[in-house]
Amino acid sequence: MKNILILGGDGYLGWPTAMYLSSKNYKVTVVDNYFRRNICKEKNIESLLSNPDLIQRSNLWYKLTGKEIKVSIGDLTEISFMDSLFNGKIKLDWGNNNSFDLPDTVIHFAEQPSAPFSMIDSEKSNFTLINNVISTNNLINSIKKFNIKAHIIKLGTMGEYGTPNIDIEEGWLNVEHNNRKQKFLYPRQASSIYHTSKIMDTDLLWFAVRTWKIKVTDLMQGPVYGIFTKQTELNENLSTIFNYDEIFGTVINRFLTQAVIGYPLTIYGKGNQTRGYININDSIKCIELAIQNEPKNGELRIFNQISETLSVNQIAAKIVDCCKTIGISAQTSNKINPRVENEDHYYNPKYQALKDLGFKPSLFNEEIIIKMINEILKYKKNINESAIFNGVKW
Ligand code: USQ
Numbered sequence: 001m002k003n004i005l006i007l008g009g010d011g012y013l014g015w016p017t018a019m020y021l022s023s024k025n026y027k028v029t030v031v032d033n034y035f036r037r038n039i040c041k042e043k044n045i046e047s048l049l050s051n052p053d054l055i056q057r058s059n060l061w062y063k064l065t066g067k068e069i070k071v072s073i074g075d076l077t078e079i080s081f082m083d084s085l086f087n088g089k090i091k092l093d094w095g096n097n098n099s100f101d102l103p104d105t106v107i108h109f110a111e112q113p114s115a116p117f118s119m120i121d122s123e124k125s126n127f128t129l130i131n132n133v134i135s136t137n138n139l140i141n142s143i144k145k146f147n148i149k150a151h152i153i154k155l156g157t158m159g160e161y162g163t164p165n166i167d168i169e170e171g172w173l174n175v176e177h178n179n180r181k182q183k184f185l186y187p188r189q190a191s192s193i194y195h196t197s198k199i200m201d202t203d204l205l206w207f208a209v210r211t212w213k214i215k216v217t218d219l220m221q222g223p224v225y226g227i228f229t230k231q232t233e234l235n236e237n238l239s240t241i242f243n244y245d246e247i248f249g250t251v252i253n254r255f256l257t258q259a260v261i262g263y264p265l266t267i268y269g270k271g272n273q274t275r276g277y278i279n280i281n282d283s284i285k286c287i288e289l290a291i292q293n294e295p296k297n298g299e300l301r302i303f304n305q306i307s308e309t310l311s312v313n314q315i316a317a318k319i320v321d322c323c324k325t326i327g328i329s330a331q332t333s334n335k336i337n338p339r340v341e342n343e344d345h346y347y348n349p350k351y352q353a354l355k356d357l358g359f360k361p362s363l364f365n366e367e368i369i370i371k372m373i374n375e376i377l378k379y380k381k382n383i384n385e386s387a388i389f390n391g392v393k394w
Contacts, residue, residue, distance in 0.1 A: 001024075001025045001026045001027060002026055002027070002104040002105055002291065003026075003027045003029070003101040003102065003103050003104050003105070004021055004026045004027065004028050004029070004103065004104070004105050004106075004107065004291065005029050005031065005085060005103035005105070005106045005107070006018050006021075006028060006029070006030045006031065006106075006107045006109065007031050007032075007076055007106065007107065007108045007109060007110035007135070007139070008031070008032060008108070008109030008110030008111065009029075009030020009031055009032050009054060009069075009071070009109075010030070010032035010034060010036065010037060010053075010054050010241070011032070011036055011109055011110075011113070011241060012113075012224070012240055012241050012242070012243070012248075012280075013109055013155070013224065013240075013280065013283060013284070014030065014032070014107075014109045014110075015030070015054075015057065015240050015241070016229045016231060016232055016240045016280060016284060017107065017109075017283075017284050017287055018030050018069050019061060019069070019229070019231035019232070019238065020229060020230075020231055020284045020288070021288070021291075022061065022065070022067045022068075022069050023065065023067070023230075023231055024288070025067075026291075027068075027101055028069045028070070029069070029070040029071070029072065029085075029090075029092075029095070029100070029103070030054060030058075030069055030070070030071055030072075031071075031072045031073070031074065031076065031085065031110070032054060032073060032110070033073065033074060033075045033076070033110075034053070034073065035112065035131070036113075036241065036248065037051065037053075037241065039117075039247075040241075040243070040245075040248065043245075043247070044384065044386075044387065045243065045245035045247060045248065045384070045387040046384070047239075047241045047242050047243060048227075048242045048243075048244060048257065048376065048379050048382050048383065049227075049236070049239035049240070049241075049242050049379060049382075050236065050237065050239065051239060051240075051241050052237050054071045054073070054093075054094070055071055055093055055094045056237070057237065057238060058070070058071050058094045058095070059094065060235060060237055060238060061238065064234055064235060064238075065234075068095050068096065069094075069095070070092050070094060070095030070096075070100065071092065071093045071094035071095060072084075072085070072090055072091060072092050072093055073093045074091075076110050076135040076138060076139070077130065077131060077134040077135050077138065078138075079138055079141070079142075082135070082138040082139060082141075082142045083142050083145070083146070085103070085142065086102060086103070086142045086143065086145070086146035086147055086150070087142075087145075087146050088100075088102065102146075102147060102150075103147075103150055104149075104150060104151065105150065105151045105153060105291050105294075106139065106143070106150055106151070106152050106153065107153045107155075107287060107291075108135075108136065108139060108152060108153065108154045108155060109155050110135050111131065111132040111135065111136075111155070111197070111198070111201075112127060112128045112131050112132055112194065112197075113194070113248070114194060114247050114248050115159070115191075115192035115193075115194040115195060115339075116192075116246055116247050116338075116339075116392040117194070117247050117248070117392075118192055118193035118194035118197070119192055119193060119194075119392065119393070119394050120392060125193045128193055128194050128197050129193065129197050129200070132194075132197035132198065132200070132201060133197055133200045133201060133204065136154070136200075136201040136204050136205065137204055139152065140152075140204060140205065140208040140212075140214065143214055144208070144212045144214065148212065148213065148214060148297065149215075149297070151215050151216075151217065151291075151294045151295070152205070152214065152215070152216045152217070153216075153217045153219065153287060153290045153291065154201065154202075154205060154216060154217070154218045154219065155219055155221060156198055156201070156202060156218045156219055156220045156221065156302075157195060157198050157220060157221055157222075158220050158221065158222045158275065158276050158304065158305075158306060158349065159190055159191070159192070159195040159198070159275075160188045160190055160195060160198050160199045160202060160220065161186060161187075161188060161189070161220070161349070162188070162189040162190055162191055162195075163273075163274075163341075163342045163345040163346070163347055164187065164189070164346075165345070165346050166346075167348045167349070167350065168186065168304070168347075168348065168349035168350065169186050169350055170186075170220075170302055170303060170304045170350050170351070170352070170353050171185065171186055171218065171220065171300075171301075171302025171303075171304070172184065172185060172186055172302065173185075173186045173187065185202065185203075185206060188202070191339070191340060191341050192339075192394070202218060205218065205300060206300050209298060209299065209300040210298075213297045213298035214297065214298075215294060215295045215296060215297045215298070215299055216295065216299070216300045216301070217290045217294075217295060217301045217302075217303065218300060218301070218302045218303075219286065219287070219290060219303055219305045220302060220303065220304045220305060221278060221283065221305040221306070222275050222276035222277050222278055222305070222306040223250040223251060223252070223275055223277055223278075224250060224277075224278055224279070224280055224283050225250060225251075225252035225253050225256075225277060225278075225279060225280065225364070225372075226253075226279045226280030226281060226368075226372070227239075227240075227242050227253070227280075227372055227375050227376065228280075228375060229280060229281055229284065230281075240280070244256075244257035244258070244383070244387070244388070245384075245387035245388065246266075246387070246388065246389055246390060246391075246392055247392065251312060251315060252277065252315055252364065254266065254388070255315060255316060255319050256319060256369070256372050256373055256376055257376055257383060257388075258330075258388060259319055259320075259323050259328060259330040259373065260328070260373060260376045260377055260380055260383065261380065261383050261385060262328075262329070262330075262331075263385060263388055264331040264332055264333035265316045265319065265320070265330065265331070265332040265333065266333060266335050266388065266389050267312050267313065267316055267332050267333065267334045267335065268312065268334075268335055268337040268338065268339060269334070269335075269336070269337030269339075269341075269343045270313075270334070270343040270344065271311060271312040271313035271316065271334065271343075272311050272312070272313060272343050272344050272345075273311060273312050273341055273342070273343055273345075274309055274310065274311045274345070274347040275309065275310070275347075276304065276306025276307075276308070276309050276349055276351065277306060277307060277308060277309070277310055277315075277364060278305060278306050278307045278361075279307060279362055279364070279368065281362070282307050282359070282361055282362055283305065285359060286303070286305050286354050286359055289354060289357045289358060289359055290303070292357075293357050303351075303353045303354050304349050304350060304351040304353070304354075305351070305354060306349065306351050306361075307351075307361030307362060307363060307364075308361065308363050308364065309347060309349065310364065315364070316332045318364060318365075318366075318369060319369060320332065321366075322366050322369040322370055322373065323373070325366070325370070326370060326373065328373070335389065335391075338391045338392060338393045338394065339393075339394050340394040
């Protein structure tokens with residue numbers, strides 16, 4: 001089985017992905033600097049579920065399954081730390097050092113992932129740019145120096161494309177100009193510093209693919225929702241970080257948590273903003289498909305990683321309906337939009353390539369909504385109402 005290195009292994013997607021791949025007998029190592037959990041503590045916007053640190057969770061995973069998820073804690077914007085993951089000089093904080101195998105595949109989640117966080121002030125904006133762009137550049141350089149055959153799977157975002165008035169292709173656009181043709185990266189026009197940092201990552205990776213022939217899969221993912229996977233359900237202390245606050249919480253996770261405590265669902269502006277959404281379990285399956293179907297060296301392969309498109313109003317309506325079914329009275333409230341974004345726009349992204357590899361999307365339906373509400377209800381006493389809306393503005 002392949003050796004998988006997960007950068008950002010403590011995050012919402014990183015940890016469940018690590019357990020899933022470990023359960024499938026991939027050899028997994030996770031790396032993190034605990035940025036997100038530290039900021040959540042500092043800002044009093046902690047996860048709904050208790051999240052022991054990576055060392056404790058890896059220990060528990062080993063006890064329950066006999067499988068090892070190795071852990072290395074450090075800052076990926078430091079060149080020597082990134083290099084250590086590829087040159088055999090890794091210092092593990094958990095796991096057997098003697099059996100560390102160099103990675104065949106690197107999954108890069110290690111980014112500041114929040115649009116609102118990147119817009120708080122100049123310092124947070126700079127942190128986002130430096131962390132995201134430099135960690136990506138360090139990764140490229142370590143791969144170039146030590147193992148050009150390693151496959152980078154980069155988490156990109158649908159938000160890089162913005163909301164253009166034409167169909168969104170999967171990464172590329174064929175342009176005909178004055179009777180000549182060329183395929184270019186599809187135009188990108190983001191609407192936050194965070195999303196812009198991801199465009200910069202894409203440019204760096206495309207440069208490195210052209211210049212040094214590294215191999216990259218860029219997964220253009222929409223907002224992810226969900227609270228459990230088969231592996232997190234094994235034990236409460238294996239849960240993922242589940243944020244519902246306005247900084248790290250994505251809209252569906254926020255709305256479901258709001259519904260549980262009778263907080264009117266915070267629709268920003270008119271609520272016609274449409275995005276491509278994906279369940280956390282689908283997201284992990286897509287990552288596995290990307291691992292199994294490597295591009296060639298010198299190829300940047302781009303997939304739009306979403307399961308369906310929904311407007312904010314459609315999401316809210318589905319949740320209100322399901323709440324009615326189970327006897328919860330949920331209301332909505334239109335807030336003055338704290339973000340600068342189009343509220344009425346065309347949105348037609350293609351998302352066929354992952355389906356061609358076997359991806360079967362699951363939808364945001366009554367079954368999943370009610371299951372998530374019941375799960376959140378178990379932790380109702382942990383919900384901190386003051387984290388929900390303070391209006392972080394663009
Ligand atoms: N929204 C509301 N009410 C809320 C929160 C959000 O109406 O309480 C709206 C936003 O205005 C936006 C939409 O819901 O129109 C989605 O917002 P979001 O916070 O769920 O997602 P976003 O900020 O775009 O970022 C999230 C992740 C990010 C990922 C991105 C994918 O935090 O890491 O890259 O989703 S995408 O949006 O496709 O770029």
